[in-house]
Amino acid sequence: MTVSTQEIVQALQSVLTEEQVTVNETVRELHGKDESYHTMKLPDIVVFPTSTEDVSQIMKISTKHQIPIIPFGLGSSLEGHVIPENGGITIDFSLMNNILDVRAEDFLVTVQPGVTRSQLNKVLKKHGLFFSVDPGADATLGGMAATNASGTTSVKYGVMRDQVRDLEVVLADGTIIHTGNKAAKSASGLHLNGLFVGSEGILGCFTELTLRVYGIPEYTTAARASFPSVNDAVEAVVSILQAGIPIARVELVDEPSMKQVNHFSETNYQEKPTLFLEFHGNEAGLQQDVEFTKEIVADHHCEEVEFETDNAGRNRLWEARHNLAYAFIHGNPGKKLMVTDVCLPISELADAVNHARETVNSLNMPAGIVGHVGDGNFHVLLMMDMNDPAERAKADELNERIVLYALERGGTCTGEHGVGVGKQKYQQQEHGAALDVMEKIKRALDPDNLLNPNKILQINSEVTKL
Numbered sequence: 001m002t003v004s005t006q007e008i009v010q011a012l013q014s015v016l017t018e019e020q021v022t023v024n025e026t027v028r029e030l031h032g033k034d035e036s037y038h039t040m041k042l043p044d045i046v047v048f049p050t051s052t053e054d055v056s057q058i059m060k061i062s063t064k065h066q067i068p069i070i071p072f073g074l075g076s077s078l079e080g081h082v083i084p085e086n087g088g089i090t091i092d093f094s095l096m097n098n099i100l101d102v103r104a105e106d107f108l109v110t111v112q113p114g115v116t117r118s119q120l121n122k123v124l125k126k127h128g129l130f131f132s133v134d135p136g137a138d139a140t141l142g143g144m145a146a147t148n149a150s151g152t153t154s155v156k157y158g159v160m161r162d163q164v165r166d167l168e169v170v171l172a173d174g175t176i177i178h179t180g181n182k183a184a185k186s187a188s189g190l191h192l193n194g195l196f197v198g199s200e201g202i203l204g205c206f207t208e209l210t211l212r213v214y215g216i217p218e219y220t221t222a223a224r225a226s227f228p229s230v231n232d233a234v235e236a237v238v239s240i241l242q243a244g245i246p247i248a249r250v251e252l253v254d255e256p257s258m259k260q261v262n263h264f265s266e267t268n269y270q271e272k273p274t275l276f277l278e279f280h281g282n283e284a285g286l287q288q289d290v291e292f293t294k295e296i297v298a299d300h301h302c303e304e305v306e307f308e309t310d311n312a313g314r315n316r317l318w319e320a321r322h323n324l325a326y327a328f329i330h331g332n333p334g335k336k337l338m339v340t341d342v343c344l345p346i347s348e349l350a351d352a353v354n355h356a357r358e359t360v361n362s363l364n365m366p367a368g369i370v371g372h373v374g375d376g377n378f379h380v381l382l383m384m385d386m387n388d389p390a391e392r393a394k395a396d397e398l399n400e401r402i403v404l405y406a407l408e409r410g411g412t413c414t415g416e417h418g419v420g421v422g423k424q425k426y427q428q429q430e431h432g433a434a435l436d437v438m439e440k441i442k443r444a445l446d447p448d449n450l451l452n453p454n455k456i457l458q459i460n461s462e463v464t465k466l
């Protein structure tokens, strides 16, 4: 099929406005990459819909002319998710950023996909509510649902998939569907919420999300506990979980990462393997949890526990943790961040973290290890020189060794960042025959393979090159 960019621009402008469609080089460059080290490729056109109907019209044009579509939230993903592998039309959802409904009594909120998590939390605070999922970047809720994001609070509140009650989705042919409802439970039909959350834009575009929110806890206490070794810290977490303490956050930050934290956030925390902890609850229950936790960490050779009871100290602590990736980037000018992301059964975690540290040391690469350890999820943060092939090869080897270690022990190649292009090569090993089922679902919903092609699954197809 031959068609020019200009013809597609005109077709798009006939259903949107002129300002909503652009071929501007700078805008295309901003949509040609995410925050990962994967190679940039440019979309041919970028569009900015303002309604579900706009998105449906864009999809119909894409299908008619066989042009790939790449949904785009904030571009903060870490595995090349938004890179237009074959060019095409990038749909930027930033203008669809309205909070449509807050149903405080139902603990539900309905938002457009371009709303960011901090934007939502600012509004929810007035209702005494908060949204729990907090990836390091201030990502959009559409992007977070599409990657099944999680963060520091997932150990208590769950991941993105646990928060989604309903999605409005525009399918490849422009059809608009709802995947769920507003009820707290349902035994009706197949679980489409579960299917679409984490689908990385390859099955449809989310245009509305109904999400669970929570009451702001009556009391919150945060703490920092430092240990002589990563092993002691991880084993303390396992004991805390085994004791049934309903911890709200528990993050591991290793020694090199603590150095970056202090340097970037101007804190003077101990530069030892550290757990950042948070407890939510009422005053009496919380006091018991805190006391029990103190005993457990002491059993695991904890050298120092510092509590942050006031808001300012707590915010400083979590801001320092959230800014960690940026601290590494800031501390290594000219280098690019590579983040590994595996998740294992919690009983395997201490050995897996040790294996990762030994691998990092054997490859002689400066790197930090951090993790949402309550979930069995950890990352190696590695800064590499993209122009040094030897360094890139070592980074790839590190990633591969860590992934294979996790897969061999019943884990997954990605706990939260997703597959994109970076983790595609592990899909067969992780899923076996189930990968064929995924391909069948993709072909049924997107027979022309137009939606974010070559992410998660590698499917050969002919698309129109503009």
Ligand SMILES: Cc1cc2nc3c(=O)[nH]c(=O)nc-3n(C[C@H](O)[C@H](O)[C@H](O)COP(=O)(O)OP(=O)(O)OC[C@H]3O[C@@H](n4cnc5c(N)ncnc54)[C@H](O)[C@@H]3O)c2cc1C
Pocket (backbone or CB within 6 Å): 034, 035, 070, 071, 072, 073, 074, 075, 076, 077, 078, 081, 082, 093, 113, 134, 135, 136, 137, 139, 140, 141, 142, 143, 144, 145, 146, 147, 148, 149, 150, 151, 152, 200, 201, 202, 204, 205, 206, 207, 325, 326, 416, 417, 418, 452, 455
């Ligand atoms: C410093 C830093 C720290 C991070 N920490 C974490 C972390 O702790 N936990 C975590 O889970 N992630 C983390 N991430 C990764 C990232 O923030 C998440 O992957 C995020 O969920 C992506 O959201 P986004 O809005 O940036 O989406 P994008 O990057 O724009 O898109 C991500 C994917 O979603 C698809 N998509 C976007 N919008 C839609 C839509 N409306 N409909 C359908 N598909 C859509 C895209 O096609 C793409 O496949 C971190 C990233 C950075 C840079």
